[in-house]
Amino acid sequence: MTGFTKTILGTGLCAALIASAGFAASHSSVTNKAVAARHAQMQMIGYHTGVLGAIAKGEMEYDSAMVDAAATNLRELAKLDGTTMWVAGTEQGATDGSRAKAEIWSDAAGFAQKFTDLENAASAMIGAADAAAVGAAMGGIGGSCKGCHQDYRGPKS
Amino acid sequence: MIGAGVLWWLSAPDDITRPYAADVTPDIQAGALVFAAGGCASCHAAPEAKGDAKLHLAGGLAFDSDFGTFYAPNISSDAAAGIGTWTLEDFARAVTKGVSPQGRHYYPAFPYTAYARMTPQDVADLHAYMATLPADATPSKPHDVGFPFNIRRSVGLWKFMFSDTRDVLTDAQTPQIARGRYLVEGLSHCGECHTPRNALGALDRNAWLSGAANPSGKGRIPGITPAQLDWSEADLIEYLTSGFTPDYDSAGGKMADVVANLAQLPEADRAAIAAYLKALP
Structure with missing residues (x-):
């Protein structure tokens, strides 16, 4: 890896990290540890999506190892067993900082399917051979984020 | 008596300028974009509809408010349940004035105070496009609104007081x-x-x-x-x-x-x- 590439990657990663820090700070009022843990999961998902998005948009130079690592991590994050985190009684309004809708528990199968959608979209990203291919696969990842947030996440408090 | 008369006059349903959009040729493809930009399906598709089902404008989505619950009506091309028989004038009056073909006020859950700015071309394109969408026979659900908001004429006073269709950003530089x-x-x-x-x-x-x-x-x-x-x-x-x-x-x-x-x-x-x-x- 050239020094120039490293600089580009480093700059992009720092930008993404700073953005993620903002995301974390916005959840500072969270007191329930299960809620904090799933926010951490979402932050990790957002971070890795950000790496892929930066490559798709040309803000970060294409690097196959970076793409595959980000996509693989996304896939694994989508596969986390949510039993420990999506604990009943932690919906929006019941505990500080939660935006989880009650449908997560009343429609558990539909909610689980959304994580499967992300897992599949992340798998489809692995091996994307250039920035254009990353961009094409971003649609699936974005669609799975949106699909879940539309049905299972409430508005900002 | 005079006061009541003034209120009655103030609350009267507005009409459009007729003939409406006489020099306009409707463009169905452009109408599809007006439909998207106007977000029509977001409220008028059946609740939970996804994909192509969003083009079935059967209505039924509930809107809770301080004044009661409003239900989006059927605006599909069905002649009985929807708006299939509406002329362009009927449609333009509904969308830009918030008044039904029978001359009744619509509640402002329907964003006609914003649509009032629509160009006749966009209204005509939208009307032509919506005629191509599927008919759906699901009847519209009545609104669940209490007194005095259940008196439709009161909406006329609301419009008189609050319907402001002037630009908010008065100075558009480009x-x-x-x-x-x-x-x-x-x-x-x-x-x-x-x-x-x-x-x-x-x-x-x-x-x-x-x-x-x-x-x-x-x-x-x-x-x-x-x-x-x-x-x-x-x-x-x-x-x-x-x-x-x-x-x-x-x-x-x-x-x-x-x-x-x-x-x-x-x-x-x-x-x-x-x-x-x-x-x-």
């Missing part, structure tokens, strides 16, 4: 910003959710797009003026295209529908919306 204003303030009616309302449900134009309580009760709709949202124009365009925020959170809730609609427009329109938002004071 054609692009003017196009953005047409979309944000008019056709895409962003202010309906992003602008706070007074006790009678009218938009507070002095707090334009500065964020508002969520009508569904939980949380807040964010402010999107430059003071509240420091995203670049490129960030805004990206969000309105893919739904991704600059930190790769994604649009959810009703906004996910809005993004899906706006993503169908030419990029120039999303850029115009972004330019308008950055031009706000």
Whole structure:
């Protein structure tokens, strides 16, 4: 890896990290540890999506190892067993900082399917051979984020 | 007696200028874009409809408010349950004046105070496009609204007091910003959710797009003026295209529908919306 590439990657990663820090700070009022843990999961998902998005948009130079690592991590994050985190009684309004809708528990199968959608979209990203291919696969990842947030996440408090 | 007469006169349903759009040739394909920009399906498709089912405008979605619960009506091309028999004049009066073909006021849950700015060309294109959408025989559900709001004529007074169709951003410096204003303030009616309302449900134009309580009760709709949202124009365009925020959170809730609609427009329109938002004071 050239020094120039490293600089580009480093700059992009720092930008993404700073953005993620903002995301974390916005959840500072969270007191329930299960809620904090799933926010951490979402932050990790957002971070890795950000790496892929930066490559798709040309803000970060294409690097196959970076793409595959980000996509693989996304896939694994989508596969986390949510039993420990999506604990009943932690919906929006019941505990500080939660935006989880009650449908997560009343429609558990539909909610689980959304994580499967992300897992599949992340798998489809692995091996994307250039920035254009990353961009094409971003649609699936974005669609799975949106699909879940539309049905299972409430508005900002 | 005179007072009552004045109230009756003030609350009378408005009409459009007739003949309406006489020199306009309707364009169905352009109408599909007007339909997307206006977000018609987001409210009038059956609740939970996805994909092509969003083009079945059977209605039924509930809107809770301080005044009662409104149900989006059937606006499919069905002759009996929908609007299949409506002339362009009927349609234009409904969309831009909020008055039914029978001369009754619609409740302002239907954003006709924003649609009032629509050009006759856009109204005619939309009318032509909607005639091509499937008919659905599901009857419209009556609104569940208490006294005095159940007296339709009272909506006429509301319109007299609050229906303000003047530009909010009075000085659009470029054609692009003017196009953005047409979309944000008019056709895409962003202010309906992003602008706070007074006790009678009218938009507070002095707090334009500065964020508002969520009508569904939980949380807040964010402010999107430059003071509240420091995203670049490129960030805004990206969000309105893919739904991704600059930190790769994604649009959810009703906004996910809005993004899906706006993503169908030419990029120039999303850029115009972004330019308008950055031009706000």
